[in-house]
Amino acid sequence: MFTNKKMTVMIASFLALVLLLVGCSDKNNEATEKEVEQSEPAVEETATERTVTDAMGHEVIIPANPQRIIASYLEDNLVALGITPVAQWSVKEGASIQTYLQEYLKDVPTIPHDLPFEVVTSFTPDLLLMEAAQAVEGSKYEQYAKIAPTYVVKVENNSDWRDKLLTVGEVLGKTDEAKQVLADYDKKASEAKQIIQDTVGTESAAAIWLVSNNFYIVSENVSSGAVLYGDLGLTTPNVVKEISSTATANWSAISLERLAELDADHIFLINSDIGNGAEMLKDPLWSNIPAVKNGRIYEYGAETSWLYAGAIANSQIIEDVVESMTK
Known part of the structure; x- marks a missing residue:
């Protein structure tokens, strides 16, 4: 017969063995669970179709993850x-x-700006983004x-x-x-504005485009005008203000005689006539513009x-x- 002392020792040993086995089982289970977790791929949210309303009121079904997008002039x-x-x-x-943009689009084929239906079809797009209502006037939309879901971004x-x-x-x-x-753009513009103000203050500037022996001047609140005056804080010349008040396009025609009145400290000239002799730049009126x-x-x-x-x-x-005005 077992003595009480021996019985106690045996029971304690048995309990210790049970606890050891349970502990090993828990660790094995934990390891197995971790292996399962690691072997199972992470669950990702998958994109789905969405129905949105464009600028013209069309309800457009946007495909999940469109891969073949045509967005002429929205590149x-x-x-x-x-x-x-x-x-x-x-x-x-x-x-x-x-x-x-060719740093990013050099291998992308071109498409005519007026987007002929047969050419658009040849690209088998899964989404068309139209810059404005003019692109889909009449029955074009x-x-x-019929070719692909078509979304008009803006009316004007x-x-x-x-x-x-x-x-x-x-x-x-x-x-x-x-x-x-x-946010990144605004940060860049703010830093550039400070550099310019530290160098030339808030002097005035204008952007002029010469093409086919005709001059055009950019309006105050659009295109490069919005950059010069809005983002960089340069002063708007009076001539630019006056033309902008009635302008209907980004660039407005301006005569050389009117340019002679341009009260700009700096001029940015976009010259499309470089290969055509740029005859207008040889006129004495141009040479007498103060900034020139x-x-x-x-x-x-x-x-x-x-x-x-x-x-x-x-x-x-x-x-x-920044490069031009601070060098």
């Missing part, structure tokens, strides 16, 4: 959001493109909608580039990315971003202005 917005379109805007059978052509970017971001499910692009006489004229080609608007275009304009 700046796509690139800023990290998206490559399946075709890019062009005129004259691809002779003229948005050269300033119905024709495009000369709408604010920031609004366009936010709209495109919303349509493509990239609202946060669009907001970050704007004082050597404060900065010339850029038509291939630069000065004729466009968008986060990328405007960022490049800012870089040009």
Whole structure:
């Protein structure tokens, strides 16, 4: 017979063995659970179709993760959001493109700016983004909608580039990315504004475009004018203010005689006539414009971003202005 002492020892040993076995089992279970967790792929949220309403009131079904997007003349917005379109805007059978974007679009085929139906169809797009209502006037919208879901971004052509970017971001499910692009741009503009003010203060400037022996001047609140006066805080010349008050386009025709009255300390000249002799620049009236006489004229080609608007275009304009005015 077992004594009480021996019985106690045996019971204690048995309990210790049970606890040891339970502990090992728990550890094995934990290890197994971890292995299972590691072997199972992470569950990701999958994109789904969404129905949205465009600027013209069309209800548009946006496909999940569209891969073949055509967004003629909205490519700046796509690139800023990290998206490559399946075709890019062009005129004259691809002779003229948005050269300033070719760092990102060099391998993307061109498509005529007026988007012929048969050419659009050939790209088998899964989403069409139209810049403005003019692109789908008449019965065009119905024709495009038969090819792919078609979303009109804005009603008017000369709408604010920031609004366009936010709209495109919303349509493509990239609202946060669009907001970050704007935040980064505003930071860059603010820093550039301070550099310019530290160098030349708030002197005045104007952007002038010479093409086919005709001059055009940018309006105050659009295109490069919005960059010069709104983002960088340069003073708007009186001539620019007067023309902007009745302007209906980004760039307004201006005579050489009117340019002679331009009260701008600095002129940014976008010269599309470089290869044509630029005869207007040889006229004495041009030579007598104060900014020209004082050597404060900065010339850029038509291939630069000065004729466009968008986060990328405007960022490049800012870089040009800082380089020109602070050297």
